[in-house]
Amino acid sequence: MTAAVTPTKRSLDLGPAVELVSKEEGHRQPLAPEFVSAEDFSPLEVAYDFGRVRREDIEAGPRNIWRYKKLLPVPSNVEEIPNTEPGCTRLVRADRLAKALGLKRLWVKDDTGNPTHSFKDRVVAVALAAAREFGFDTLACPSTGNLANAVAAAAARAGWQSVVLIPSSLERAKILTTAVYDGNLIAVDGNYDDVNRLATQLAAENETWAFVNVNVRPYYSEGSKTLGYEVAEQLGWRLPEQIVVPIASGSQLTKVDKGFRELGTLGLVEETPYKVFGAQATGCSPVSTAFRNGYDVVQPVKPDTIARSLAIGNPADGPYVLDVVNRTGGAIEDVSDEEVVEGIRLLARTEGIFTETAGGVTVATTKKLIETGKLDPEAETVLLITGDGLKTLDAVEGRIGPKATVPPNADAVRQALQS
Amino acid sequence: MTAAVTPTKRSLDLGPAVELVSKEEGHRQPLAPEFVSAEDFSPLEVAYDFGRVRREDIEAGPRNIWRYKKLLPVPSNVEEIPNTEPGCTRLVRADRLAKALGLKRLWVKDDTGNPTHSFKDRVVAVALAAAREFGFDTLACPSTGNLANAVAAAAARAGWQSVVLIPSSLERAKILTTAVYDGNLIAVDGNYDDVNRLATQLAAENETWAFVNVNVRPYYSEGSKTLGYEVAEQLGWRLPEQIVVPIASGSQLTKVDKGFRELGTLGLVEETPYKVFGAQATGCSPVSTAFRNGYDVVQPVKPDTIARSLAIGNPADGPYVLDVVNRTGGAIEDVSDEEVVEGIRLLARTEGIFTETAGGVTVATTKKLIETGKLDPEAETVLLITGDGLKTLDAVEGRIGPKATVPPNADAVRQALQS
Numbered sequence: 001m002t003a004a005v006t007p008t009k010r011s012l013d014l015g016p017a018v019e020l021v022s023k024e025e026g027h028r029q030p031l032a033p034e035f036v037s038a039e040d041f042s043p044l045e046v047a048y049d050f051g052r053v054r055r056e057d058i059e060a061g062p063r064n065i066w067r068y069k070k071l072l073p074v075p076s077n078v079e080e081i082p083n084t085e086p087g088c089t090r091l092v093r094a095d096r097l098a099k100a101l102g103l104k105r106l107w108v109k110d111d112t113g114n115p116t117h118s119f120k121d122r123v124v125a126v127a128l129a130a131a132r133e134f135g136f137d138t139l140a141c142p143s144t145g146n147l148a149n150a151v152a153a154a155a156a157r158a159g160w161q162s163v164v165l166i167p168s169s170l171e172r173a174k175i176l177t178t179a180v181y182d183g184n185l186i187a188v189d190g191n192y193d194d195v196n197r198l199a200t201q202l203a204a205e206n207e208t209w210a211f212v213n214v215n216v217r218p219y220y221s222e223g224s225k226t227l228g229y230e231v232a233e234q235l236g237w238r239l240p241e242q243i244v245v246p247i248a249s250g251s252q253l254t255k256v257d258k259g260f261r262e263l264g265t266l267g268l269v270e271e272t273p274y275k276v277f278g279a280q281a282t283g284c285s286p287v288s289t290a291f292r293n294g295y296d297v298v299q300p301v302k303p304d305t306i307a308r309s310l311a312i313g314n315p316a317d318g319p320y321v322l323d324v325v326n327r328t329g330g331a332i333e334d335v336s337d338e339e340v341v342e343g344i345r346l347l348a349r350t351e352g353i354f355t356e357t358a359g360g361v362t363v364a365t366t367k368k369l370i371e372t373g374k375l376d377p378e379a380e381t382v383l384l385i386t387g388d389g390l391k392t393l394d395a396v397e398g399r400i401g402p403k404a405t406v407p408p409n410a411d412a413v414r415q416a417l418q419s
Numbered sequence: 420m421t422a423a424v425t426p427t428k429r430s431l432d433l434g435p436a437v438e439l440v441s442k443e444e445g446h447r448q449p450l451a452p453e454f455v456s457a458e459d460f461s462p463l464e465v466a467y468d469f470g471r472v473r474r475e476d477i478e479a480g481p482r483n484i485w486r487y488k489k490l491l492p493v494p495s496n497v498e499e500i501p502n503t504e505p506g507c508t509r510l511v512r513a514d515r516l517a518k519a520l521g522l523k524r525l526w527v528k529d530d531t532g533n534p535t536h537s538f539k540d541r542v543v544a545v546a547l548a549a550a551r552e553f554g555f556d557t558l559a560c561p562s563t564g565n566l567a568n569a570v571a572a573a574a575a576r577a578g579w580q581s582v583v584l585i586p587s588s589l590e591r592a593k594i595l596t597t598a599v600y601d602g603n604l605i606a607v608d609g610n611y612d613d614v615n616r617l618a619t620q621l622a623a624e625n626e627t628w629a630f631v632n633v634n635v636r637p638y639y640s641e642g643s644k645t646l647g648y649e650v651a652e653q654l655g656w657r658l659p660e661q662i663v664v665p666i667a668s669g670s671q672l673t674k675v676d677k678g679f680r681e682l683g684t685l686g687l688v689e690e691t692p693y694k695v696f697g698a699q700a701t702g703c704s705p706v707s708t709a710f711r712n713g714y715d716v717v718q719p720v721k722p723d724t725i726a727r728s729l730a731i732g733n734p735a736d737g738p739y740v741l742d743v744v745n746r747t748g749g750a751i752e753d754v755s756d757e758e759v760v761e762g763i764r765l766l767a768r769t770e771g772i773f774t775e776t777a778g779g780v781t782v783a784t785t786k787k788l789i790e791t792g793k794l795d796p797e798a799e800t801v802l803l804i805t806g807d808g809l810k811t812l813d814a815v816e817g818r819i820g821p822k823a824t825v826p827p828n829a830d831a832v833r834q835a836l837q838s
Contacts (some may be wrong), residue, residue, distance in 0.1 A: 063482065064509075082512070082514060082515070085509050085511060088482070090483075090504050090534070092504060093501070095501060096501070096576070096578055110534070112534075113532045113533075113534070114532070115529070115531075115771065115772070116773070117536070117809070152771075153767075153771035153772070153773070154771060155771075156767060156768055156770065156771040157515070157769075157770050157771035157772075158771075159515055163832075163836065165832070166821070168821075168824050172816070173812055175820060175821060176812050176815055176819060176820075177773065177808070177809060177812070179815075179819040179820050179821065180763070180764065180767040180773050180808065180815055180819055181767050181768060181771060181773070182764065182767065182768040182819075184822050184835075184836055185820075185821045185822055186822060186825060186835055186836075187821040187823070187824040187825070188824075188826075188827050188832075189826050190826075190827035194827040195827070197827075198827050198828070198829060198832065201829050202832060205829060344599070348572075348575060348599040348600045348601065349575055349600060349601040350576075351575065351576050352503050352535075352571075352572035352573060352574075352575040352576035352600060353534070353572070353576075354535070354572070354596065354599050354600070388809075389596070389599065390536070390596060390809040390810070391809070393592055393595050393596070396595055396598075396599055397591070397595060400595060400598040400599055400601075401594060401595075401598050402585070402587075402594060402598065402605060402606040403603050403604055403605060404605055405587050405607075405608065406605060406606070406607060406608065407608050407609075408607050408614070408616075408617050409617070410617060410621050410624060413582075413584070413605055413607075413621060416603075416605055417582065417603055
């Protein structure tokens, strides 16, 4: 746990956020850049006093996640401070994918439209807004991909320093997409676990560094609620019957559920029943395995899957994912790397959306959930597609290519098309 | 010119579009999939009868380009037909870039948020909508990059066949990003000129193929007007004083101007003066050269620049670009490949936006226009950033990287940051 930084003169403004609460035993403590309860050692979560929130206020807000600022731990003037303006990504009616899967009514939430093309822009934007209130001046993270891009970009736009730690073995393309923002990108000779440990240590030692997914994690993770808010608003202020969410740490799934419940409690949507489904790659499926076995704890695994953005072997929110899925009557499944690639290709072929491996996991798992009778093909379903295929080209490399290579004449083209 | 396809039973519905008009002598002819006037051999352009269009109607529309459907050559129900739903991308206030450039008030229109991350999704969506009305069933193009992605994705989502022709020497990554949509991607043994010639021949021979940038080009190019509409709406229904637009064929620049003028004529914005500036890479700068020399025609060049998406040596709309720039009191400049890379890095470092080489051209040219006194640093300026850096990683390869590579301990990280 990081010592709280002394706020500057003005008092702390985190909007409707009032306290942190421990997830296990509900111990309450003041808002601070801390992430684990000293009482019960469980994760801390933001608690709110929302007051009255009306649809009209939200609809009159900006076309980004700050339209929901009255539901987030961010300052009241958050939209005026330079930020990457993530959110309000497309929710597309996916009739062709629905047909291919045998679903009646399907929507795809396409979060590749975010500034750095993954949902991480949402959580990082909230983390940065909260970190600024706490008096931090540097945005940091350990990462191998989407998070590194999002942190480096958000810091650049805000005029903050950034410190992004990556394993030195990372592919050149992934290094470039973070290095271009010109923050402090540090390659560490070690694996991702080494980098993660180093981040936790540095977070404890550097009072002005906000590690988005460490010391300001309770604020950061609230950013995922906006996926739930947007789905509901884009459906015309109502909840879908089923939603399929990929599981890495599990935070996103629990926060989408939290967002749905808040909307219901606040009277912004009718409290209709919904089922939350989780998707994992078999090569890193600790939560799926726990669900299958009926456990309420999650046994860590050593990840081995092409879905690297989901490859968290010891997911912090695993038990809470199980809670949500069990409470709502959903299910969790996992799919092979081969199925992941098929999922990527199916979504691209039917809806023109090119997703990264995590999206392939979501699509393929949906297919499996239908085949095993766990997902109701008659019920309206939403898939969360949270990252971009341009970032995981290696997953499809060697599997797809031109239909034909021909000499430059029209007959050759026609023949190629007829073959 | 392609023979018009016989429309199906219902009559042609292209919304407010009423005729095609030749750009040189104003010859009028019925709406059809034709792109060159048989009278004066100049390009054909869509003419409209808009009737009354109100801001409220637009604001009540969908959050994509179809909110402007009453200003486009598309059917009245266009938003109901599956499409990639491009547009409504972010217009971000760019104070840090403004400061770096010495500008008072600057906005960046970040079109990387489109479905396949370039403005081509806009023009392809309009082309597809019009092509459907004309009875075509296959969407096609010659391309080496953004257009190939956009056509393949749009066709996939619409459930259409696609035929995308590329030079067989294209880099593997660019092949993958089109091949994933599973259309007919045909690699042609030849250079881009060969591929282009082949496309024109095939467009003439295949009555059911809509080559977006050949036989349905007049409709396709109208899609770029939406960039102008969005900028004006996002500024609060007013025109900027200066706008900088990259020039490839020159179509985008002329259509942004057309969009601005239409908004003024329709009373949707006040008709305040604005200047349009053009940006080229020196390695392919025929329009900039013509402007510098005061010519009203453009001499073709052989392109040699890293800004490949702008590398059109014989730009079809070059003369019309000169007209717009001269009429509005703007200017055109060009920049070296070295400056292009600096432009990419400057935008990333100051605003967290990673653009492709074309965006680097726009930023670097803006800098040059300020330095040469052609762009007024006191006047409000908009830059069009029309494509994504993830697609041109080779441009920054070898120039950027980690700040340091260190062993996995905190001291080493701290030392690296102090050095």
